[in-house]
Amino acid sequence: MTELERLVDFHKHGERQGPGSAAQTLKALNLLGVADTRGLNVADIGCGTGAQTMVLAENADCRITAVDLFPEFLERLRDRAMLKARGEGITTLEASMDSLPFDDETFDLIWSEGAVYIMGFEEGIRDWKRYLKPGGYLVVSEISWITPSRPKELEDYWMNAYPQMDSISRKISLLEKHGYSPVAHFILPEYCWTENYYNPILSRIPGYLAEQENSAEVRAFAESEREEIDLYNRYKEYYSYVFYLARKTS
Ligand SMILES: C[S@@+](CC[C@H](N)C(=O)[O-])C[C@H]1O[C@@H](n2cnc3c(N)ncnc32)[C@H](O)[C@@H]1O
Numbered sequence: 492m493t494e495l496e497r498l499v500d501f502h503k504h505g506e507r508q509g510p511g512s513a514a515q516t517l518k519a520l521n522l523l524g525v526a527d528t529r530g531l532n533v534a535d536i537g538c539g540t541g542a543q544t545m546v547l548a549e550n551a552d553c554r555i556t557a558v559d560l561f562p563e564f565l566e567r568l569r570d571r572a573m574l575k576a577r578g579e580g581i582t583t584l585e586a587s588m589d590s591l592p593f594d595d596e597t598f599d600l601i602w603s604e605g606a607v608y609i610m611g612f613e614e615g616i617r618d619w620k621r622y623l624k625p626g627g628y629l630v631v632s633e634i635s636w637i638t639p640s641r642p643k644e645l646e647d648y649w650m651n652a653y654p655q656m657d658s659i660s661r662k663i664s665l666l667e668k669h670g671y672s673p674v675a676h677f678i679l680p681e682y683c684w685t686e687n688y689y690n691p692i693l694s695r696i697p698g699y700l701a702e703q704e705n706s707a708e709v710r711a712f713a714e715s716e717r718e719e720i721d722l723y724n725r726y727k728e729y730y731s732y733v734f735y736l737a738r739k740t741s
Contacts, residue, residue: 492708494712498712499564503540504695505691507687507688508542508605509605509606510605510684511679513545515677515680516547516604519677519736520547520630523630523736525599530552530553531552531599532553533598533602534598534601534602536602536615536619537558538606539559539568541564541571541572542604545571545575548575553600555581557581558584558588558591559584560588569583588615589614589618591619596622596623596624597624599623599624601622603615603619604631604632605732608634612631613665616629616671617669620739627739628674628737629671630734630735631734632735634733635656635662635730636656637729641726645726645729649730659676662676662733663676672738672740674736676735678732678734679731681727681731684732689723692720693717693720696717700713
């Protein structure tokens, strides 16, 4: 298995593939003020196994195109959707976020939780804008600095892992630069990382190691997951995912 295949194989068993919660997805949806809008056309980009897709489907009058690169995640999403009352409004699409097959001005709302970093925040918000109808909304969660300064060890780690890691004010400036009006932003609370994402990972690791016969490759994978969690536990006051809500204005 390649490193990427290993990631997918492990994370396909998770409820979600990044920090977040149903309550925070709902908070973002409510802040948009679209509760009374009928028939919203929504794209959920980098949907994973669909944690946020389900919340959107259940709480907005919408049809959703849920996009991910990996069919294993989309298959789990379809299983989940089948069990939900509004699940029939969800269509899955296997595609890469940097070459989407959509026509211009297709969507009222583009949603992307914990995924735009894959093509880079600036490239994502810039390239996806054309798929939004005039006045359409963009909602993305993006890892960001939440304090004005931070320890060098942490800064070095993130500059290496994700050079676009930046402050909230700079992310908002980028939205404005690329023709969006900021609507709101808020920081994901700690439980979204710990209870909802890292703790389930830690509890799945022993079973996964046993299932994969404790191979050196899987041990290395488990170690890198634990390292990321350790970094978060040591430095969580300096960074988090931040939800950015914006409206296409030009
Ligand atoms: C951190 S996960 C977030 C998943 C989900 N939104 C959540 O919060 O649980 C990032 C997602 O992006 C997907 N992904 C990775 N590369 C992609 C690409 N080039 N195009 C579309 N999706 C991609 C991954 O498969 C994964 O589901």
